[in-house]
Amino acid sequence: MRAAFAGTPEFARVALDAMLAAGIEVPLVLTQPDRPAGRGMKLQASPVKQCALAHGLPVAQPRSLRLDGKYPDEAAVGRAALEQAAPDVLVVAAYGLILPQWVLDLPPRGCVNIHGSLLPRWRGAAPIHRAIEAGDAQTGITIMQMDAGLDTGPMLLAEPLAIAAEDTTATLHDRLAALGARLVVDALGRLESLPPVPQPEAGANYASKIEKAEGTIAWTLPAAVIERRVRAFDPFPGCSFTLGGETFKLWRAAVLPGAGEPGTVLAAGEGRLVVACGEGALELLELQRTGGRRVPVREFLKGHPVVAGQRAA
Structure with a gap:
């Protein structure tokens, strides 16, 4: 199993680290470009990039993967890197870029996403925040096969997680990151035998970005x-x-x-x-x-x- 990885923040870093610890071959890591951070606003590598470099993995940081978008040259470099890596599957976790169709089609076993909710509830950018804000009693992790929609693809694995009365996004994030890491390693180990289950439309809602x-x-x-x-x-x-x-x-x-x-x-x-x-x-x-x-x-x-x-x- 050659599993390329696309992710940016700590939530994704935990999953990448678990994949590497499980012996999964990661031929390429995609992550967001370095961003200014801290009081000095110096460029800082994402947690995923830091993990990848510590393990000697190839890293690509295009600002877009859309060949017809604002950064076509960077998208072309990203495409060349993915084609050269020739992954069986692409694992995506909080990457921050929308994947165009050519990316979804490139790996023979498709693209697998680690999503921080029990789909179809809380599709979108901020599922952890919105679950707490709404007063949900539980959330969880869904491992899903990605399609062209926004978190609408068929589900491969899901596991619930209780939300405690004192949970903040920070505390719940850490437990969900650990759960997501465990589930994606499990899913990759038996990807061919996991039946994709279509998401029901009942209960679907959207977790908009936090402003x-x-x-x-x-x-x-x-x-x-x-x-x-x-x-x-x-x-x-x-x-x-x-x-x-x-x-x-x-x-x-x-x-x-x-x-x-x-x-x-x-x-x-x-x-x-x-x-x-x-x-x-x-x-x-x-x-x-x-x-x-x-x-x-x-x-x-x-x-x-x-x-x-x-x-x-």
């Missing part, structure tokens, strides 16, 4: 909705609000009974900070000021006195 603006807290929403968003948007983009003219990020909260004008501080002091919401109230447990670090609310209140009746926005 930074979604992190602004609207206190008119129910407290339970805000609390789920706090967990769903951790680590990115975080949930923010203003109080006393300064902007803060909220990283942990708890839903409480309570009533008041949304955004009004109902209780402050003795290590507690409670804000009224459109339905119920939210106890703020972990906060961060701009340029600071995350701190428990007790520590936060020592440097930022708050009184009942103040309004958060």
Whole structure:
């Protein structure tokens, strides 16, 4: 089994590492171009590229694979690299580029995707975030045969995973990455014998990309909705609000009974900070000021006195 690999972030890196540990031959790795990162905005290789280079694997980083798109020369280089690698199958995990038909057709055994949900629920770019935001009790991993649609191909393997009440996108991501790595190694080991199962249309929905603006807290929403968003948007983009003219990020909260004008501080002091919401109230447990670090609310209140009746926005 020669399995080329296409992926970019840590979620994909975990799968690539598992494939290599299982002895699967990886003749080529496709990943996104290096991006500026950190305070110095220096170019940084993706986690997948770092893993590939550490194992001496060939790497290609075209900005597009569409031969008729904006970067046809880079797409042509990517195509030449794939043709030279001659993989039996292409494994795709959070790659970040849409695969044109020529890529889907190139490997004899097609392209296999590791998707972070139980399809057809949460097709699209942000299945982990959206599952937490929606209050789902479980999610999972689906190994699917890719087609021209967006996460619409037939399913090869799937395994559920419970979402804990305290899960953030960060914690759930790590468990799903490990599960995806295990399942894709399993799938590759018996690819010829796994029957492709068409996805049902019932229950299909779309996990749209997370936009930074979604992190602004609207206190008119129910407290339970805000609390789920706090967990769903951790680590990115975080949930923010203003109080006393300064902007803060909220990283942990708890839903409480309570009533008041949304955004009004109902209780402050003795290590507690409670804000009224459109339905119920939210106890703020972990906060961060701009340029600071995350701190428990007790520590936060020592440097930022708050009184009942103040309004958060």
